[in-house]
Amino acid sequence: MSSIAGTKSGLTWAVHISVVLLVALWLFPTLGLFVSSFRTADQITSSGWWAAMLPAERNESLRTGAPDSQVQQDGQWLIQGNLFEGATDATISSWGTSMRDIGAYAPGDTADMGEDGRLTVQENGDYRLVNSQEFSGRRGERVFVTIQTPPEFTLQNYKNMLLDPSNREGMTKAFFNTLTVVIPATIIPIVIAAFAAYALAWMRFPGRALLIAAVVGLLVVPLQLALIPLLKLHLAVGIGKGYLGVWLAHTGFGLPLAIYLLRNYMVGLPRDIIENAKVDGATDFQIFTKIILPLSFPALASFAIFQFLWTWNDLLVAMVFLIDATGETTVMTKQIVELLGTRGGNWEILATAAFISIVVPLAVFFALQRYLVRGLLAGSVK
Incomplete structure (x- = not known):
């Protein structure tokens, strides 16, 4: 009877336990940062965050x-x-x-x-x-x-990190610098990849199979391998270190995954819809903007989550293509690293800075998470 289709596997309990453990491993550190960010230095040094409600x-x-x-x-x-x-x-x-x-x-x-x-x-x-x-x-x-x-909670940590303009170690400027990097670095590769994915999925032209193979091959190219050559290219053409350079770097590194993900999703769309649109006289651009893009929103949202999280949490690319000597373009990851060096003993400051850096990714993930699985499974089942 165990081989009958539709019966539950005997390992279902193991899957449930694994999911609970993974959720706990993610939830407890996040909850700890959240609670610690509202505690005073004395409270943090005297007890753990799990005892925050106790004397x-x-x-x-x-x-x-x-x-x-x-x-x-x-x-x-x-x-x-x-x-x-x-x-x-x-x-x-x-x-x-x-x-x-x-x-x-x-x-x-x-x-x-x-x-x-x-x-x-x-x-x-x-x-x-x-x-x-x-x-x-x-x-x-x-x-x-x-x-x-007694238990003591305060908003002073957030006031110091976000609302104090005289605090050079604050996160306000780094927060807006990070948004300046992340928003274009997420939108640009999505736009380019959407056009490329449609062409590779529905347009016939010589060398299409080679291009698809090249995209798949680029997925396994290590990021670190291209950093120095790409920086030399930026310096040679006059881009240098700045927002434009980091936008182009994130776009180049994110395009292979974006094209691969979107192309797999677009290939699985019903062919009849596209053929009927062509019979009615629609151009490829009209088919792409009015039919393909609305139907591909789950895949677009799925890649947007990955690209946003990657660029938001990035330190390596920002260190190579963005950071300058004045600190005017410092992103949040670099600011936290500096705090570890100068304020390594101030756990209330570090917890507040760390939680500020994860609030926006959490909001983006929970807002778009219902599209994540649909986009990742695109093209896996016919």
């Missing part, structure tokens, strides 16, 4: 007031105040007078320190140090505390 704990060493602040009261010498020395939402969950035993006392307990007096610490940081003899020395007593801070 964070950290150990600190604080001091009481100096002996010069003592007062005499009822025959006792008294130093009192607040360990935090300022307004805060933090609370003390445990404390101690030795680093070896930070949790020796709970808030409200009194520690007998012998000749140094008796110390009482409250949950909000208030302390009271009492001694029968006058305190001496220049510094206060050291108190080791375990501090709990």
Whole structure:
């Protein structure tokens, strides 16, 4: 019975588990970046993003007031105040007078320190140090505390990275530079590839089979192989490093896949529609613009997703054909690399910059994802 057509395979469960694992591997890092981008530096260093909704704990060493602040009261010498020395939402969950035993006392307990007096610490940081003899020395007593801070989220990270014009490390200019690169570098190859794919699919001319074979062969040419020769060509013809050069580079590198994908889709379109249009007197250009393009939208959207994601996340091509010494054309990937060097310890800044860089690709993918599978499977089934 297992061989009957239409029955479910015994490996269906393995496929489902694989899909769940792949989704989890993609979702958890993205969710971590999103949560971390709204946290403060102290919160990030004290706990992981998965504990963002829970109070964070950290150990600190604080001091009481100096002996010069003592007062005499009822025959006792008294130093009192607040360990935090300022307004805060933090609370003390445990404390101690030795680093070896930070949790020796709970808030409200009194520690007998012998000749140094008796110390009482409250949950909000208030302390009271009492001694029968006058305190001496220049510094206060050291108190080791375990501090709990409530969950804290802020928009300041995004304000610094997007809305602060004085911040040279911000992402605003890099964001618009990236859009300047990506939009033309996505549209130009789609337009050229659509014309070429129609010609290879429905027009008869000598050498068509060789052109199709050449397109398939170009799919396996390594990108790195053409970078330096292409840059030398750009410099020789006067293009140099700039937006035009990076547009042409992305167009050249993206055309083989675009032509191959669109040609496979257009070949599978009903022949009767095109033949009827020709009988009615339609030209090839009219057939292409009024029939082929509307019917090929899934394939166009599929390639647009790939090309957009590739150019948006590109660093290598931008480094070779675009980056200048002034930084006026710096794209987001290069800006993040620079942040790793200058702000490598500021995880809140890095998380915010990284999440800003993936918001637009996510929006594009989810907006066009229903066309992705239809475009990728184009021409696979007759």
